[in-house]
Amino acid sequence: MKARASILLGSxxxxxxxxxxxxxxxxxxxxxxxxxxxxxxxxFFFQKFPTVKHEDFVNGPYSMNEDMKRQWQEKEEFPxxxxxxxxxxxxxxxxxKNGKTYADCFPNGGIGxxxxxxxxxxxxxxxxxxELALNRCRxxxxxxxxxxxxxxxxxxxxxxxxxxRGKPMDIKIPDDPRALAAFENGKRYFYTRRGQMNFSCASCxxxxxxxxxxxxxxxxxxxxxxxxxxxxxxxxGMGTTxxxxxxxxxxTRAVPLEPQADExxxxxxxxxxxxxxxxxxxPGARP
Amino acid sequence: xKPSLPLAMVLAFLLALGLAPAARAANEADYKTAxxxxxxxxxxxxxxxxxxxxxxxxxxxxxxxxxxxDFDRAVAAAKEAEALAKASIFxxxxxxxAWKAMEIR
Numbered sequence: 317m318k319a320r321a322s323i324l325l326g327s328x329x330x331x332x333x334x335x336x337x338x339x340x341x342x343x344x345x346x347x348x349x350x351x352x353x354x355x356x357x358x359x360f361f362f363q364k365f366p367t368v369k370h371e372d373f374v375n376g377p378y379s380m381n382e383d384m385k386r387q388w389q390e391k392e393e394f395p396x397x398x399x400x401x402x403x404x405x406x407x408x409x410x411x412x413k414n415g416k417t418y419a420d421c422f423p424n425g426g427i428g429x430x431x432x433x434x435x436x437x438x439x440x441x442x443x444x445x446x447e448l449a450l451n452r453c454r455x456x457x458x459x460x461x462x463x464x465x466x467x468x469x470x471x472x473x474x475x476x477x478x479x480x481r482g483k484p485m486d487i488k489i490p491d492d493p494r495a496l497a498a499f500e501n502g503k504r505y506f507y508t509r510r511g512q513m514n515f516s517c518a519s520c521x522x523x524x525x526x527x528x529x530x531x532x533x534x535x536x537x538x539x540x541x542x543x544x545x546x547x548x549x550x551x552x553g554m555g556t557t558x559x560x561x562x563x564x565x566x567x568t569r570a571v572p573l574e575p576q577a578d579e580x581x582x583x584x585x586x587x588x589x590x591x592x593x594x595x596x597x598x599p600g601a602r603p
Numbered sequence: 604x605k606p607s608l609p610l611a612m613v614l615a616f617l618l619a620l621g622l623a624p625a626a627r628a629a630n631e632a633d634y635k636t637a638x639x640x641x642x643x644x645x646x647x648x649x650x651x652x653x654x655x656x657x658x659x660x661x662x663x664x665x666x667x668x669x670x671x672x673d674f675d676r677a678v679a680a681a682k683e684a685e686a687l688a689k690a691s692i693f694x695x696x697x698x699x700x701a702w703k704a705m706e707i708r
Contacts, residue, residue, distance in 0.1 A: 356708055503706070507702040508702040510653055510694065516705060569657055571649070573652065
């Protein structure tokens with residue numbers, strides 16, 4: 317009788333210990349943990365491409381292919397985004413009708429701050445991207461907003477990125493459930509398959525970087541936004557982050573969302589955060 | 604000379620074809636039924652933020668064919684749009700959980 321009680325007590329204790337050991341793992345797997353996600357994301361690419369220097373990932377397809385890299389380095393002597401850069405610099409300095417400038421809307425006069433965008437605005441409870449902040453600045457000063465996918469916005473962000481070149485991406489996620497939800501939502505968007513082609517962002521930029529899709533070499537997702545905005549030969553012009561998301565969706569035969577939709581803002585937040593520490597290289601040039 | 608068996612079979616087949624009722628051409632009512640079903644599925648896909656460009660194109664093609672009086676083509680395009688929209692709804696539903704399988708951990 318005593319022996320049976322001991323066995324029963326022993327089994328109960330073992331079950332409790334097993335439960336105590338396993339249950340925290342279950343909770344941890346469901347918890348939003350941006351730090352762990354960023355570490356895993358970066359390690360994935362560092363291990364997949366052990367010969368690529370970490371800071372080179374921001375150069376997209378050029379980090380994956382030596383021939384393309386050499387061509388690009390030569391092209392950088394007279395970069396195709398130079399006109400946009402000059403235009404952006406002039407636009408940035410030109411006062412609005414009320415006499416104020418973009419510099420009045422941003423910390424440090426808007427110079428060298430690209431690496432801090434997007435950020436989570438705790439008053440609005442949403443992610444604010446650089447493109448969105450620029451248009452809000454215009455509207456606050458009585459000016460009409462620019463198209464998120466056209467040249468003016470690309471020129472402005474090209475100039476602002478240029479003033480941040482080499483600075484490490486530094487996105488903050490405050491300990492705010494809304495910010496964590498935005499990060500998680502961005503992550504979900506990134507991995508979710510959509511369109512008739514049944515592709516997610518990750519299908520190309522996680523599973524197949526360095527591979528060809530038709531004539532193009534796919535860029536790795538790590539650091540992919542550090543080079544924005546970009547001049548694309550395919551577009552014969554500059555393109556913003558908004559334009560990149562919209563065209564990616566169209567290429568999978570998904571109807572794109574409206575530029576600066578919550579999902580796009582959140583996916584920009586996610587992709588930028590997981591690239592923390594990698595240098596800003598924008599404006600970039602791509603085939 | 605008696606006709607050979609294969610020739611008899613061919614004649615029987617041709618006779619059957621002649622007697623078979625011809626497929627009825629689609630009319631405007633058929634188109635409206637097919638289009639409204641496709642439109643409802645398409646709206647549901649859009650509300651899930653999973654609309655496909657090809658669904659929108661097929662819906663537009665259906666409307667264009669109907670405007671031109673070609674209801675056979677209009678019904679076919681509307682049915683295609685409905686099938687595409689339903690596939691995109693299926694995608695949206697399954698991806699609610701399936702995306703996690705692709706996540707880097």
